[in-house]
Amino acid sequence: MALEHAILVSLLEQPGSGYELARRFDRSIGRFWTATHQQIYRVLRRMEADGWVAAQEVAQDGRPDKKVYSAAEAGRSALADWLREPVEPETVRHELAVKIRAAAFDDPAALISEVERHREGHAALLARYLHGEQRDFPDLDALDARQELQHVVLRGGIEYERMTLAWLDDVLATLRRLAADRPS
């Protein structure tokens, strides 16, 4: 339901084609909202039919034509309405937590390499966030409103990764202790 709104935000920040949006979702935005190009194309067509976005065909040489979308006034006001709507239950799917509890019925040691892989992924993501922060927000005392809001979201991502790394270390210590206590 909110994919439309995520696309609107992205188009308000910068107009672009479906393909460009898909790449943005793979990179920056994808860290808090994932979407494949299929979904994006489908939703863009619906949004164009509803007048939320306007499309313009752009011929390019050396590559296929593209349709550049930008947010229309109806889209902007739909976004404002959505902003004022309450809540969302935030459905969580934490597969690793299921695996950790599942390890009680199998060998805890079998999970260690999996958790280590997760740890590496989160460490790499944290490094990317910190690098992106330095690149995009070199002067934290001179941010406009849009940048302030982007940065507070980024801070959330950074803190989430730090917390997750600490927790994964805790998980690893627990698994190793259990593996040492009762070797299979």
Added chain:
Amino acid sequence: MALEHAILVSLLEQPGSGYELARRFDRSIGRFWTATHQQIYRVLRRMEADGWVAAQEVAQDGRPDKKVYSAAEAGRSALADWLREPVEPETVRHELAVKIRAAAFDDPAALISEVERHREGHAALLARYLHGEQRDFPDLDALDARQELQHVVLRGGIEYERMTLAWLDDVLATLRRLAADRPS
């Protein structure tokens, strides 16, 4: 794909009917894996057909009959296989982050009450976690392997809520600053 595995873990911890599972998912397990009764009934039937779980009809007086499921050996070994499979991309859908970035194109003050509501929800959940910890793990020095693993997952939930509360305070401070700087 992993709903089967979450159900297996729950049945290994304690056999139960579809209805009971649905309630467990609403409560404890639902904090890291959500599911409605519809999904659970459907998946249970498939799992029974695959021999992953065994069902037993139990007549009750004063209430409808129920089918009590328990994990079968084939289910236990499917779970062990799954435990050894690598990764999952962990698709994230963080609606509040989209809203925060959307606020740049509307009135940041309009988001404040929404964020405050979220903050209250997370504070309540943290209190529930801490209460549950005291109830279920009164003596942290005398845990068996299963409880150790349950507790490390709970610690993750507690740390996540603490981090989220701190971040939401950061978000609120930012929104209030922006609202004061440029009143609508």
Added chain:
DNA sequence: ATTGCCTATGCAACTCGTTGCATAGCAGGA
């Protein structure tokens, strides 16, 4: 008495999201 809620299971229809595949021209490397 009637209303509403709880246990317990299930069907049908729908939306959302994923996967595999197709097209089509251009660029770069083995």
Added chain:
DNA sequence: TCCTGCTATGCAACGAGTTGCATAGGCAAT
């Protein structure tokens, strides 16, 4: 030269998840 990969859009089929509704008896309160 062939193969791979990138830009750019799209169809078709499937699977996962949600929503509304149905059944059906018992309990408790109004």
